Amino acid sequence: MSPREVRLSTTPTPEAIADLRLGDVVYLDGLMYTAREGVYMRALEDKANIPMELPSQSAANFHCSPAARINADGSFDMGAVTATASFRFAKWLPEWMEKTGAKLIVGKGGMTSKDYKEYFVPNGAVYLSTVGYGTGALLGRGVENVEAVHWNEELGLAQAMWVLRCNKMGPFIVASDMNGDCLFERENAKIAENVARVYEGTKPAVLKRYGESDDRTDEVI
Amino acid sequence: MIPIQLIQSTAETLMDKAAIEIPQDYLNGLKQAAKTEDGDLSSFVLKAMLENYEAAKEDRRAMCGDTGVPRWFIKMGNEAQVEGGMVALEAALRRATANATNGVPLRPNRVHPLWRTDHDNNVGIGAPEIEYGFEPEGAWIDLITVHKGGLFGSDYRMLFPSDGIQGIKRFYLDSLMAFGKRGLACQPAIIGIGLGGSKDTCMTLGKRASTLRVVGSRNSDPKIAEMEDEFKELGNSIGMGAMGFVGKNMVIDCNIEVGYCHTGGMPMSVHAFCLSSRRAVARIHADGRVEHRTDPDWFTPYQRRETVEWEPQREAAE
Numbered sequence: 001m002s003p004r005e006v007r008l009s010t011t012p013t014p015e016a017i018a019d020l021r022l023g024d025v026v027y028l029d030g031l032m033y034t035a036r037e038g039v040y041m042r043a044l045e046d047k048a049n050i051p052m053e054l055p056s057q058s059a060a061n062f063h064c065s066p067a068a069r070i071n072a073d074g075s076f077d078m079g080a081v082t083a084t085a086s087f088r089f090a091k092w093l094p095e096w097m098e099k100t101g102a103k104l105i106v107g108k109g110g111m112t113s114k115d116y117k118e119y120f121v122p123n124g125a126v127y128l129s130t131v132g133y134g135t136g137a138l139l140g141r142g143v144e145n146v147e148a149v150h151w152n153e154e155l156g157l158a159q160a161m162w163v164l165r166c167n168k169m170g171p172f173i174v175a176s177d178m179n180g181d182c183l184f185e186r187e188n189a190k191i192a193e194n195v196a197r198v199y200e201g202t203k204p205a206v207l208k209r210y211g212e213s214d215d216r217t218d219e220v221i
Numbered sequence: 222m223i224p225i226q227l228i229q230s231t232a233e234t235l236m237d238k239a240a241i242e243i244p245q246d247y248l249n250g251l252k253q254a255a256k257t258e259d260g261d262l263s264s265f266v267l268k269a270m271l272e273n274y275e276a277a278k279e280d281r282r283a284m285c286g287d288t289g290v291p292r293w294f295i296k297m298g299n300e301a302q303v304e305g306g307m308v309a310l311e312a313a314l315r316r317a318t319a320n321a322t323n324g325v326p327l328r329p330n331r332v333h334p335l336w337r338t339d340h341d342n343n344v345g346i347g348a349p350e351i352e353y354g355f356e357p358e359g360a361w362i363d364l365i366t367v368h369k370g371g372l373f374g375s376d377y378r379m380l381f382p383s384d385g386i387q388g389i390k391r392f393y394l395d396s397l398m399a400f401g402k403r404g405l406a407c408q409p410a411i412i413g414i415g416l417g418g419s420k421d422t423c424m425t426l427g428k429r430a431s432t433l434r435v436v437g438s439r440n441s442d443p444k445i446a447e448m449e450d451e452f453k454e455l456g457n458s459i460g461m462g463a464m465g466f467v468g469k470n471m472v473i474d475c476n477i478e479v480g481y482c483h484t485g486g487m488p489m490s491v492h493a494f495c496l497s498s499r500r501a502v503a504r505i506h507a508d509g510r511v512e513h514r515t516d517p518d519w520f521t522p523y524q525r526r527e528t529v530e531w532e533p534q535r536e537a538a539e
Contacts, residue, residue: 001261023262038337067240067283069326079326080277082286085372085405109403131269132463132496133407136285137277138269156339157329171269173262173464184403187262187466194460195398202391206381220399 003173010060010166012103014124020174022183026128027170031058031147031163032106034065036084038159040092042151044099051150052163055101063089063107065158067136068146076146081164082134083108086127087221094119108133110175110184112221117180128172129183135171142169192217223362223505225304229313231503231511235366236291236321239501240283243274244515246435247411247473247498254409254470263468267409270463270496285497288327289368291318291343292350294433294517298359301507311351314364319344327368352425356523357533360507365517367432367500374406374493377424382487386448389416389489390455396491397456401471404464407495409473411436412456415490418480427490430476432500433519440477441525449475463496478520 003025008016010030020026033052035043042048052058063086067079086107093111096102097119105111105120106128120126130139143164150161175183195216204214243251255267277284293314303310319342322329329341331348343349376396380388393414400406413431415423439446452475462468482488504512523531 003261003265025265064286065328067286067288067326067328069323077326080283080286080288084287109405129464131266132273132285133404134285134287134497135269135273136287136497137280137282138273139286140282141276141280156332156337157341158332158339159337184465188402190467191460191465198455198459199391199394202387202394203384205378205384205388205392207379209378216398219402221403221405 007168010058010104011055012059017103017124017126018178020126020177022174022177022181022186024174025170026172026174027142027168028060028166028172029168030060030166032060032062032166032169033058033164034062034162035096036063036065036089036159038155039151039161040089040096042154044092044095050100051161055103059101059103061096061100061102061105062164063105066162068157068162070149070152070157076149078143078146079140080136081139081143082132082136083130085109086111090115097123097125104128106130106172110182113180113182113185116176116182120176121178121180126174126178127176129175131171131173138171139169142166188217188219222302222304223507224509225309225313227505227509227511228303228310228362228364229317231505232314232317232364232366233321233324235364235501235503236317237325238513239366239368239499240288240325240327241277241281242501243284244435244498244500246437246515248274250436250473251409254473258462258468258470260462260466260468262466263462263464263470266463266466267470283325283327285370286328287370288330289370289499290330290348291327291366291368294352294354294365294367294519296354296356296363296365296519298356298361300358300360301362302360303362314349314351315344318342318349354519354524356521357531361504363502363504363517365433365500365502365519369428369432369499370495370497371407371493374400374410374495375491377420377488377490380487380489381485384487392489393452393491394455394459397459397461397471400493401459401461402465406493407497408493409463409470410493410495411498412452412472412475413492413494414452414475414477416477416479417482417488419482420488422480423482423488424490426478426480427492429519430478431492431494433517434476435516436474438476441522445477445479449477452477
């Protein structure tokens with residue numbers, strides 16, 4: 001069975017978000033901005049003014065830095081676009097959501113159901129995962145235009161805040177919902193049933209490591 | 222004498238090819254995987270990746286937005302001579318890396334570990350890595366670029382002889398389980414395993430096993446070749462597929478390389494060469510001919526030699 005396909009605005013209504021189901025395939029339209037550790041630190045820790053009107057211009061935060069260049073004449077060439085792993089940004093996301101009204105967090109690998117229940121759901125937000133990873137060329141095709149690159153001088157190309165105009169940009173997969181359920185944890189649970197059989201006959205290493213878990217249903221993130 | 226300008230222009234072409242064109246051996250492996258995959262979500266992911274490779278080639282844009290960390294493996298025949306010597310060679314490779322970062326474009330991934338300084342060109346202290354290998358005969362130079370991605374999927378552990386094959390299997394599975402969940406390792410991948418050597422050599426062997434050997438190749442030691450088959454199957458029997466979704470395809474192939482180690486230990490490393498297995502190779506001959514290929518052909522009998530003197534294997538004269 002193929003997954004359901006959905007077109008979604010980057011300033012989505014609460015109804016559109018509530019309608020999303022785990023595993024739906026999403027294509028985005030509208031403005032989306034990239035923000036990762038550099039932007040979070042500058043905006044939240046150094047208290048710099050965010051150079052966009054959020055969330056009216058965009059409620060979609062992409063954990064991404066593109067393969068792109070800024071030409072000598074100031075124009076942009078956008079190549080491939082994919083996401084970076086989101087779990088590392090959990091430290092900043094609650095404050096970021098509160099400050100910017102972000103409703104779509106787009107990245108790689110999702111967050112935990114604890115994150116979803118604690119601050120995604122209360123903020124009316126869901127997580128969209130990139131596919132692969134990563135379908136960089138397909139996502140690159142979905143970028144109609146680079147509207148601006150903010151904080152490039154301060155943060156460098158890879159950490160700058162890129163503002164992308166999306167036109168049926170995708171595919172993305174819905175990885176959390178308004179119950180705070182997590183697609184990846186659901187899949188982990190299904191796989192866990194088989195793990196003992198695969199490990200049959202193996203023994204823990206003679207030399208242990210600090211903090212080691214022997215429970216394969218655990219995650220290391 | 223191999224002209225330095227030819228080395229730089231060939232290196233720039235290789236940077237472009239590696240970022241954009243999925244190597245045929247990996248593509249064949251992934252197509253095979255897509256045929257057997259029956260998990261709904263993991264099937265969707267593999268289909269999207271196959272479309273993505275086509276889009277990358279059509280548009281001449283990088284296949285993944287994270288274009289990895291470009292590096293170079295240089296192999297030279299014993300009689301090869303480079304115009305300007307080895308310092309000129311390294312300068313040409315650094316220039317090619319910087320030019321292609323802006324040209325393709327690639328993501329400028331390389332930063333200072335503490336100050337996060339980014340020259341926006343993938344060049345910096347120790348970057349790109351340039352490693353060397355030599356072969357007994359020939360006046361050619363092989364330029365091999367690998368843009369390996371991924372902050373996840375690699376691990377090292379000092380095992381001991383008493384851990385045995387079962388210990389090796391367990392650490393292999395641990396690495397797949399830990400980094401396969403949520404697809405952090407960007408699988409299905411070419412898994413490289415390094416066994417033996419010193420700690421740094423162990424990592425090097427595993428990385429080279431994943432990046433410098435093609436899908437379908439087998440170690441020249443028949444018993445290790447058997448292990449490679451068995452480990453590939455073991456990894457694919459976890460029940461985990463692309464993105465950590467339920468599926469059958471985690472390992473496109475498993476390559477094992479060994480080196481002699483301390484008598485008391487059995488160090489092991491595991492590496493994953495991802496859904497964007499970026500590698501490109503060209504041989505430049507002394508007469509200026511350039512031949513492009515995607516098989517690095519790194520692990521020759523000479524690279525795996527065991528004894529003090531090298532005795533070339535020659536065909537019988539009669």
